[in-house]
Amino acid sequence: xxxxxxxxxxxxxxxxxxxxTTSRGMGNTIARQNQTTASTSSRGRRPKANTQxxxxxxxxxxxxxxxxxxxxxxxxxxxQQWFDQYKDPEDEEGRIGHQGFEQWMNDLRVDMDSEYxxxxxxxxxxSTMGYVTKEEWISGFKKWGVESNEQLKMKLPxxxxxxxxxxxxxxxxxxxxDYVKDKNQKCIDVEVAIYMWDQLFAKRPTPHVKEFSExxxxxxQPKVLTRDQWTNFLEFVNxxxxxxxxxxxxxxxxxVFDEYAEWRKAKNDKTR
Numbered sequence: 131x132x133x134x135x136x137x138x139x140x141x142x143x144x145x146x147x148x149x150x151t152t153s154r155g156m157g158n159t160i161a162r163q164n165q166t167t168a169s170t171s172s173r174g175r176r177p178k179a180n181t182q183x184x185x186x187x188x189x190x191x192x193x194x195x196x197x198x199x200x201x202x203x204x205x206x207x208x209x210q211q212w213f214d215q216y217k218d219p220e221d222e223e224g225r226i227g228h229q230g231f232e233q234w235m236n237d238l239r240v241d242m243d244s245e246y247x248x249x250x251x252x253x254x255x256x257s258t259m260g261y262v263t264k265e266e267w268i269s270g271f272k273k274w275g276v277e278s279n280e281q282l283k284m285k286l287p288x289x290x291x292x293x294x295x296x297x298x299x300x301x302x303x304x305x306x307x308d309y310v311k312d313k314n315q316k317c318i319d320v321e322v323a324i325y326m327w328d329q330l331f332a333k334r335p336t337p338h339v340k341e342f343s344e345x346x347x348x349x350x351q352p353k354v355l356t357r358d359q360w361t362n363f364l365e366f367v368n369x370x371x372x373x374x375x376x377x378x379x380x381x382x383x384x385x386v387f388d389e390y391a392e393w394r395k396a397k398n399d400k401t402r
Contacts (some may be wrong), residue, residue, distance in 0.1 A: 205272065205277060206268060206272070209267065210264070210268070212267075212278060213264055213267045215234075216230035216231065216233055218230055221261075223261075224263075225263050225264070226261065226262040226267070228261075231247070231260065234279075238282065240286075245290070245293065245330070246289070248326075248329055248330075249289050249292060249293075250289070252301075252305050252306070253274065253289060254266045254267060254269075255270060255305075257308070258313070259310055290333075293330075294333075299330075299334070300364065302330070303364050306326055306330065307357055316357070317356050317357075318360065319353065320346050320347075323360065324343045324346065327339055327363075328343075331367075336368075337367055337370070337371065338366065338367045338370065338372070338390075339367060341394065342367075342390055345389075345390050345393050345394075349389070349393070352386060355386075359386055362384055362387070366383065366387055374394055377391050
């Protein structure tokens with residue numbers, strides 16, 4: 131017998147179910163799109179807080195920059211490094227020796243037989259021939275304001291002017307005696323004196339230098355010159371004319387000059 135009783139179950143029409151299902155599907159799709167967009171946007175931009183922290187980073191301080199740069203050497207340190215280039219590692223006193231000095235002259239493009247080695251030693255007030263101490267090097271170049279070979283090369287013409295300055299030349303001439311003299315001696319050999327005169331007067335034409343040197347070689351006496359004889363020679367060549375016409379045998383010149391004057395007179399008599 132058919133059951134005519136109405137069912138209490140609510141049946142959703144198929145069209146409505148389909149629309150509802152579609153609506154829910156679209157909602158889920160939109161939600162996923164929104165999530166994807168938000169995620170993409172999040173990956174494409176830096177967080178605001180990070181940007182603020184980056185902008186807040188300050189540049190390195192001067193102290194930090196200084197530590198990254200090489201420390202600038204002081205003037206004394208530059209002179210020390212310069213000195214160490216030529217220092218003899220085997221010298222007990224840590225001096226520049228003969229080999230180092232020759233290398234220094236070579237680096238300066240200076241001939242060892244020129245006047246410059248003597249002029250440089252005079253400028254540094256070197257006390258022992260052939261050796262330069264660290265104290266002499268640093269003190270001398272510090273006063274001169276020179277810290278490298280490049281700067282020194284530019285000073286060489288100025289140094290050469292010493293030979294034409296009467297006051298500077300006089301100081302150089304007196305210095306030379308102590309420079310070439312052995313520490314335990316009071317005199318210098320005649321051969322050494324003649325060699326130094328050749329250097330000192332090479333660019334300073336002076337009467338008697340050549341003739342006096344010739345006389346000493348021929349006379350063979352004296353074999354050495356005292357400080358007084360060395361010093362008086364400069365005064366002699368500056369005041370006595372080439373012909374010796376103003377030379378007085380009765381004056382207080384050292385005997386070696388009287389003997390030279392007599393030798394010159396005898397030589398002139400032979401040529402007449």
